[in-house]
Amino acid sequence: MRQRYFSGIQPTGELHIGNYLGAIKSWIELQDSFEGIFGIVDYHAITEPYKPEDMPKRVFDTALDYLAAGLDPNKSILLIQSFVPEHTEMAWLLSSVTPVSWVERVPTYKEKARQLKTQVNMGLLSYPVLMAADIVLYKSTIVPVGEDQLPHLELTREIVRSFNSKYRSKYGYKYGSKSGDIFPEPQAYLAGGSRIMSLTEPMKKMSKSLGAHNYIALADPPDVIRKKLAKAVTDIGPGGGEMSPGTKNLFQLMSLFSSKETCDHFKQLYDEGNIRYSDMKQKLADDIISDLGPIRDRRLALSLRPEYIRKVLIEGSNRAREIARQTLHEAKERMGLTYF
Numbered sequence: 395m396r397q398r399y400f401s402g403i404q405p406t407g408e409l410h411i412g413n414y415l416g417a418i419k420s421w422i423e424l425q426d427s428f429e430g431i432f433g434i435v436d437y438h439a440i441t442e443p444y445k446p447e448d449m450p451k452r453v454f455d456t457a458l459d460y461l462a463a464g465l466d467p468n469k470s471i472l473l474i475q476s477f478v479p480e481h482t483e484m485a486w487l488l489s490s491v492t493p494v495s496w497v498e499r500v501p502t503y504k505e506k507a508r509q510l511k512t513q514v515n516m517g518l519l520s521y522p523v524l525m526a527a528d529i530v531l532y533k534s535t536i537v538p539v540g541e542d543q544l545p546h547l548e549l550t551r552e553i554v555r556s557f558n559s560k561y562r563s564k565y566g567y568k569y570g571s572k573s574g575d576i577f578p579e580p581q582a583y584l585a586g587g588s589r590i591m592s593l594t595e596p597m598k599k600m601s602k603s604l605g606a607h608n609y610i611a612l613a614d615p616p617d618v619i620r621k622k623l624a625k626a627v628t629d630i631g632p633g634g635g636e637m638s639p640g641t642k643n644l645f646q647l648m649s650l651f652s653s654k655e656t657c658d659h660f661k662q663l664y665d666e667g668n669i670r671y672s673d674m675k676q677k678l679a680d681d682i683i684s685d686l687g688p689i690r691d692r693r694l695a696l697s698l699r700p701e702y703i704r705k706v707l708i709e710g711s712n713r714a715r716e717i718a719r720q721t722l723h724e725a726k727e728r729m730g731l732t733y734f
């Protein structure tokens with residue numbers, strides 16, 4: 395039997411090459427060796443201000459991106475988080491073993507709390523507990539994520555340890571774990587592109603919320619990709635010396651989308667102080683366009699089949715519920731919450 399894991403993306407906007415290189419590409423690479431369960435995590439997305447009327451299209455578009463990128467519903471499970479209520483129920487159980495001080499110290503919470511000020515809600519504070527629930531419900535042993543998610547994953551591991559030690563089974567092997575632990579401690583699976591920076595603000599990570607000019611979306615047509623890259627921040631001079639964050643980011647993208655010869659060629663020009671960024675950007679645009687081309691074509695074809703997308707999501711969520719229900723029952727049993 396393939397080991398299982400859960401990973402997900404918030405439907406907070408267009409998926410970009412950061413999401414692709416940091417998470418989705420690993421999902422596809424692992425598809426044959428693991429049973430991946432991929433969530434469109436809408437309950438996470440409502441913890442920040444959003445427009446309710448936008449949500450259905452965002453969820454649909456995220457599913458389109460997942461399938462177009464290569465997720466195969468015959469090998470993997472695609473779900474909508476709010477269709478599987480066991481996620482929120484498990485989050486409540488886990489919150490009872492999670493000290494408030496643990497969630498308050500999470501860097502992304504502290505940063506968002508600074509930005510959102512009075513709009514900080516309980517959901518944002520307990521976001522990592524819901525993420526831990528997403529992961530443990532499927533007894534995930536790995537979680538492919540970008541670097542930004544490492545503090546959340548570390549917290550998941552702490553929550554798992556806390557739950558396991560408090561509710562270790564007296565019956566030991568009953569649930570297939572020799573130690574009597576119910577949940578495995580999940581390991582982060584980091585891809586080569588685990589931290590892609592913004593094109594326009596390269597000190598920050600590429601993000602949906604920074605606006606369309608800072609990212610290349612999986613759905614961007616070739617002319618838009620060229621325009622966005624043309625505006626990407628680089629050094630002012632002809633290269634040499636220490637690279638600025640913007641230039642470093644372009645070289646990282648080149649290492650992920652272009653051949654080794656191309657990377658070596660531009661690196662040599664940079665070292666010699668002879669680089670022309672417009673040439674580098676043009677070549678990088680060509681390579682990104684040809685890499686994303688098949689995804690764009692599949693996306694276009696799938697967008698004409700909304701019934702199929704709906705079917706994949708409903709069937710996937712139902713399959714996930716069967717697994718989630720079983721794990722939730724085990725957790726409740728350990729906690730003395732099964733009565734009849």
Ligand code: AQP
Nearest residue numbers: 403404406412413416539540588589590600601602603
């Ligand atoms: N820039 C990035 N580089 C590498 N990986 C990234 N990921 C996100 N940005 C980058 C990875 O994508 C997965 C899904 O992320 P998410 O949408 O659930 O949340 P996020 O990290 O908050 O993504 P965004 O684009 O920054 O969304 P907003 O702006 O809405 O907050 C995760 O595995 C993440 O590591």
